[in-house]
Amino acid sequence: MLKREDFTPQRIDQIIAEARKHGPYHALTHEERAENRLQFLGQKEKHPQDRQGKQQGLWVFGYGSLLWNPAFEFEQSRPARLFGYRRRFCLSLTMGRGSPDKPGLMLALDTGGSCNGRAFYIPEELVESETTILWMREMLTGAYKPKWCRLQSDGHMFTGMTFVVNRDHPRYVQQMSREETLQRIARGEGYLGSCRQYLENTVAHLDEINVVDSYLHELLRDLEESGVERKLINELSQANGT
Template identity: 55%
Template sequence: MQSKVTKMLIREEFNRERVEELIREARKHGPFHALSHDEREATRHEYLAHHAQGQDLWVFGYGSLLWNPAFHYVDCQPARLFGYRRRFCLQSSIGRGSKERPGLMLALDRGGSCNGRAFRIESKKIESETEILWMREMISGSYDAKMVRMKLPHKTVSGLTFVMNRHHPRYIDKLDMEATAKLLATGEGHLGTCREYLMNTIAHLEEMEVKDKYLHQLASKVQEIDDVS
């Protein structure tokens, strides 16, 4: 399965002014919970306070980070994370959703395990690259930055990932496969469609020889929706 063409996130767009512009734009269409710059930076500094100085930082990616991390890294390896699973449980009204065509995004929710990629940021660039990463992942506070253990092909390392904040207003706890597929079939925003996001995730996992049953089931249901419409 080949990757679908989609708008790429560019690291140069991740700056304070651009983030604040995105928040203002989102709020034109209704309530949008977002962290202030100071709140966002506080969560970053809180996480980094527990990271050993002088050590490189591993970051686990499970969705769009697989093909579009936007931060600089010096190594990338297949990785498996235990205790969390990939699930469409985050409502999206910007990016790949809008007020007219709301969508869903992947998040790491509790239970099971997840295959993805681990990216290694060298120690001297942790400050600059995590600043980019936090502006990418923590605009709304929908995730919690968490230190986790991830299994690489030849070793197990500790590192960073972003897990679902279950207290966030955009968290969707219970949504069956049919309802999930309907939102993926129709969701669209300025970054593209949820359908592209789903298919890109599948394609890049397949490049790693990983078949995610949950994602493939959703892709089949999205195709069934297309066949009926």
């Protein structure tokens, strides 16, 4: 589980240094990350106001690990729907829940369809501190882009923000077969755990809010039924001479 204490400039430098031991690794500088955050938040007043008619605080839409491990402070949360984007395992991963030896895939919001998740409300007095943490979490390499969006909850529309995939980033995977996707999820593992655990946690927390994401639920079902994991276990056994 990630904690807010994990998101400090010193810790970010350690993560980047460790990643670069295994080869080239592009990461934003602290200055680039801070400039991106301030520039994005500076656009807030240009966007439609919430249903109360005022722009106080900040709503953040979560669709993956934010559902169970936001690591930032918030005042309230509610189920919400985002239009125009959908969940997809489309980011190659060699750290966190992947490694150079066991590369995985990370979930992101890609264009098309809609997505149900959760909106977290950060009160105005905490926006500075909590978005600083959020940017260190989501904008390490620039594989995501912050985006203002309109969210729907209980029939009401309100303005929030989320992070969508950066399709120009070298880690973006435009196309991958279902079989390879399943293999990467089954094999991917790093210091934060496995891609399989990430998928299971996401599905479990969607179940808690009565959300069926056919893409994720079917991936988990196929992972359990396809024999991919049994094949992986056999390969590991053979490699270990057992």
